[in-house]
Amino acid sequence: MPSMTNRFMEIALEEARAAGARGEVPVGAVLVMDGAVIASAGNRTRAENDVTAHAEVAVIRAAAAKLGQERLAGADLYVTLEPCTLCAAAISFARIRRLYYGAEDPKGGAVDNGVRFFAQPTCHHAPDVYSGIGDLEAAEILKTFFAERR
Numbered sequence: 001m002p003s004m005t006n007r008f009m010e011i012a013l014e015e016a017r018a019a020g021a022r023g024e025v026p027v028g029a030v031l032v033m034d035g036a037v038i039a040s041a042g043n044r045t046r047a048e049n050d051v052t053a054h055a056e057v058a059v060i061r062a063a064a065a066k067l068g069q070e071r072l073a074g075a076d077l078y079v080t081l082e083p084c085t086l087c088a089a090a091i092s093f094a095r096i097r098r099l100y101y102g103a104e105d106p107k108g109g110a111v112d113n114g115v116r117f118f119a120q121p122t123c124h125h126a127p128d129v130y131s132g133i134g135d136l137e138a139a140e141i142l143k144t145f146f147a148e149r150r
Helices: 004-021 055-067 085-093 135-148
Strands: 028-033 036-042 075-081 098-103 128-131
Parallel strands (some): 098 128
Protein backbone atom coordinates (compact mmCIF):
# COMPACT_ATOMS: atom_id res chain seq x y z
CA MET A 1 0.00 0.00 0.00
CA PRO A 2 1.51 3.39 -0.97
CA SER A 3 2.20 5.95 1.72
CA MET A 4 0.06 9.09 1.93
CA THR A 5 2.97 11.12 0.61
CA ASN A 6 3.32 8.90 -2.45
CA ARG A 7 -0.44 8.85 -3.05
CA PHE A 8 -0.63 12.63 -3.07
CA MET A 9 2.46 12.99 -5.23
CA GLU A 10 0.94 10.53 -7.70
CA ILE A 11 -2.05 12.88 -8.04
CA ALA A 12 0.37 15.76 -8.69
CA LEU A 13 2.16 13.64 -11.31
CA GLU A 14 -1.20 12.94 -12.99
CA GLU A 15 -1.85 16.70 -13.08
CA ALA A 16 1.61 17.22 -14.62
CA ARG A 17 0.94 14.62 -17.31
CA ALA A 18 -2.44 16.24 -18.08
CA ALA A 19 -0.80 19.68 -18.31
CA GLY A 20 1.78 18.31 -20.73
CA ALA A 21 -0.96 16.76 -22.86
CA ARG A 22 -2.53 20.24 -23.11
CA GLY A 23 0.79 21.70 -24.27
CA GLU A 24 1.60 23.28 -20.92
CA VAL A 25 4.93 22.73 -19.18
CA PRO A 26 4.10 19.54 -17.24
CA VAL A 27 4.04 20.59 -13.61
CA GLY A 28 1.31 19.46 -11.24
CA ALA A 29 0.36 20.34 -7.68
CA VAL A 30 -1.99 19.10 -4.97
CA LEU A 31 -3.00 20.86 -1.77
CA VAL A 32 -3.91 18.60 1.14
CA MET A 33 -5.44 19.44 4.50
CA ASP A 34 -6.18 16.94 7.28
CA GLY A 35 -5.38 14.08 4.90
CA ALA A 36 -7.89 15.18 2.26
CA VAL A 37 -7.24 16.67 -1.16
CA ILE A 38 -8.61 20.21 -1.20
CA ALA A 39 -7.47 21.13 -4.73
CA SER A 40 -5.26 19.89 -7.54
CA ALA A 41 -4.07 21.60 -10.70
CA GLY A 42 -1.50 21.61 -13.45
CA ASN A 43 0.18 24.53 -15.14
CA ARG A 44 -2.33 26.76 -16.97
CA THR A 45 -0.18 29.64 -18.22
CA ARG A 46 -0.98 29.07 -21.91
CA ALA A 47 -4.64 28.22 -21.43
CA GLU A 48 -5.23 31.33 -19.34
CA ASN A 49 -2.66 33.59 -21.04
CA ASP A 50 -1.41 34.29 -17.54
CA VAL A 51 2.25 33.99 -16.59
CA THR A 52 1.23 33.55 -12.94
CA ALA A 53 -0.97 30.51 -13.61
CA HIS A 54 1.66 28.06 -12.38
CA ALA A 55 0.36 24.82 -10.86
CA GLU A 56 1.20 25.95 -7.32
CA VAL A 57 -0.56 29.31 -7.68
CA ALA A 58 -3.57 27.68 -9.35
CA VAL A 59 -3.95 25.14 -6.55
CA ILE A 60 -3.49 27.79 -3.82
CA ARG A 61 -6.14 29.98 -5.48
CA ALA A 62 -8.57 27.06 -5.80
CA ALA A 63 -8.05 25.93 -2.19
CA ALA A 64 -8.40 29.46 -0.81
CA ALA A 65 -11.64 29.94 -2.76
CA LYS A 66 -12.99 26.56 -1.67
CA LEU A 67 -12.17 27.19 2.00
CA GLY A 68 -13.12 30.87 1.92
CA GLN A 69 -9.83 32.03 3.40
CA GLU A 70 -6.58 33.50 2.14
CA ARG A 71 -4.33 31.66 4.58
CA LEU A 72 -3.90 27.92 4.34
CA ALA A 73 -2.16 27.20 7.63
CA GLY A 74 -2.08 23.48 8.27
CA ALA A 75 -2.08 22.65 4.55
CA ASP A 76 0.52 20.56 2.76
CA LEU A 77 1.49 21.17 -0.86
CA TYR A 78 2.78 18.47 -3.18
CA VAL A 79 4.34 19.70 -6.42
CA THR A 80 6.26 17.83 -9.09
CA LEU A 81 8.97 20.47 -9.61
CA GLU A 82 10.90 22.69 -7.21
CA PRO A 83 8.91 25.94 -6.98
CA CYS A 84 10.18 29.12 -8.62
CA THR A 85 10.43 32.43 -6.78
CA LEU A 86 6.85 33.41 -7.67
CA CYS A 87 5.48 30.16 -6.30
CA ALA A 88 7.74 30.15 -3.23
CA ALA A 89 6.39 33.60 -2.35
CA ALA A 90 2.79 32.42 -2.81
CA ILE A 91 3.51 29.38 -0.61
CA SER A 92 4.96 31.65 2.07
CA PHE A 93 2.11 34.18 1.95
CA ALA A 94 -0.48 31.38 2.09
CA ARG A 95 1.29 30.01 5.19
CA ILE A 96 1.53 26.48 3.75
CA ARG A 97 2.73 24.13 6.50
CA ARG A 98 4.73 21.63 4.45
CA LEU A 99 6.07 21.58 0.91
CA TYR A 100 6.84 18.26 -0.77
CA TYR A 101 8.42 18.54 -4.19
CA GLY A 102 9.74 16.11 -6.77
CA ALA A 103 12.43 17.17 -9.22
CA GLU A 104 14.95 19.87 -8.44
CA ASP A 105 15.10 22.83 -10.81
CA PRO A 106 18.69 24.14 -10.88
CA LYS A 107 17.77 26.84 -13.42
CA GLY A 108 14.45 28.19 -12.12
CA GLY A 109 13.99 26.72 -8.66
CA ALA A 110 13.95 29.01 -5.64
CA VAL A 111 13.78 26.62 -2.70
CA ASP A 112 17.03 24.64 -2.68
CA ASN A 113 18.47 26.38 -5.74
CA GLY A 114 18.61 29.98 -6.93
CA VAL A 115 17.47 32.57 -4.41
CA ARG A 116 16.54 30.02 -1.74
CA PHE A 117 13.50 32.10 -0.90
CA PHE A 118 12.59 30.43 2.40
CA ALA A 119 16.10 30.97 3.79
CA GLN A 120 15.97 34.74 3.28
CA PRO A 121 15.57 36.98 6.34
CA THR A 122 12.74 38.80 4.55
CA CYS A 123 10.67 35.62 4.22
CA HIS A 124 7.70 35.87 6.58
CA HIS A 125 6.90 32.16 6.70
CA ALA A 126 8.91 29.13 5.64
CA PRO A 127 7.24 25.74 5.30
CA ASP A 128 8.93 22.50 6.22
CA VAL A 129 10.45 21.31 2.93
CA TYR A 130 10.82 17.72 1.74
CA SER A 131 12.44 17.25 -1.66
CA GLY A 132 12.97 14.30 -3.97
CA ILE A 133 9.45 12.85 -3.60
CA GLY A 134 8.72 11.20 -6.97
CA ASP A 135 11.69 13.05 -8.43
CA LEU A 136 12.66 10.48 -11.06
CA GLU A 137 9.18 10.29 -12.56
CA ALA A 138 8.70 14.06 -12.38
CA ALA A 139 12.03 14.65 -14.13
CA GLU A 140 11.22 12.07 -16.81
CA ILE A 141 7.87 13.73 -17.56
CA LEU A 142 9.65 17.05 -18.07
CA LYS A 143 12.52 15.58 -20.13
CA THR A 144 10.09 13.77 -22.43
CA PHE A 145 7.95 16.88 -22.88
CA PHE A 146 10.88 19.07 -23.88
CA ALA A 147 12.55 16.39 -26.03
CA GLU A 148 9.35 16.13 -28.09
CA ARG A 149 9.47 19.86 -28.77
CA ARG A 150 13.10 20.10 -29.89
